[in-house]
Amino acid sequence: MIEWRSVLLLISKIVFSIGLSYIYYVIAEKIKPGHGIIGVVIAIGFWGRLYSREIIEFVLLFKYWGEKSALQQWHGKYYTFDGRQIRFYLVDEIVWVALRDLKKVLDPKLAQWEIDTLGSDYGKIDQSREMAVTEAGLMRLLESRTDDRRAKYPMIRFKRWLLKEALPNVKRMPRSAVNHPMKGL
Template sequence: MRSGYGPIGLLLVSMIWGRLFPREIISLFSFIKREAYSSALMHWHGKYYSFDGRQIRFYLIARTVWIPITDIERIVEPKLEKHEIEALGFQYGKIPEQRAMGVTEGGLLQLLKPRTEGGHTNYKMIRFKRWLLASALVNVKRLPKSAIKNIH
């Protein structure tokens, strides 16, 4: 094959294939699009939420909601103290099947309690707690079973 015939030959072959197999080609592109969407988004489905522009990940593992401590530290004011985290006991630790350290839903509510109740309340923390209880945690817990198995 001499140079110069490559692009023309490719064009002719693609036109012939397009005439012979139009449905198959269209379904192939549809399949590629669905698989790309699924592989890009289903891994994230139901895990990522945002509060005031800051991302928070939620993991539903064995009916327990886990939140990475790094995500919590970006939002909670005043900053978390080491003794607060240690006081959580079993509600703080390595998130099952993940590499990150985190707290359970109960542990997060325990961390928010002194920030939302009493004389030194913080309006942002009150909003955060309301958002957690009314939107985020409710949605994470009611994910369909098909999405839960993809969350692991």
């Protein structure tokens, strides 16, 4: 609902600022012909005071718009582990994890021969350009990184995080909160 009082106040501010700018322009032209623009520049300082609330709201709106446009594709569709985004896809009740995201987390680095041994647990997600690994394939990759005495603590934490927080949450989330490669799902 439009509040007419605030609209009238804004219109009166605009009329006042245009009138003030014109007066300063005329005064500056009378003092030194051809320098009327200096009067307008002086009036801009008054505009800043007069429109301070609107300027601040515009800056905040611009900031909000920028954050929203930058984060919209991720909103409600990612999880983060140690500051790294991990995307999960739910396709036919099977959880897939983006390979590009896993490569940022896994230590030691993922080798091509490991990917080749995954077989059907590795592939392209339907109607998506994203290569991914199923939950079962991911557990096989983590098994070699966490089940011996030389296991690195970040990998143990990552596996624990997957099993206790991320995967159970993805499986019980509504479909709108998980990445879906197809719009109809």
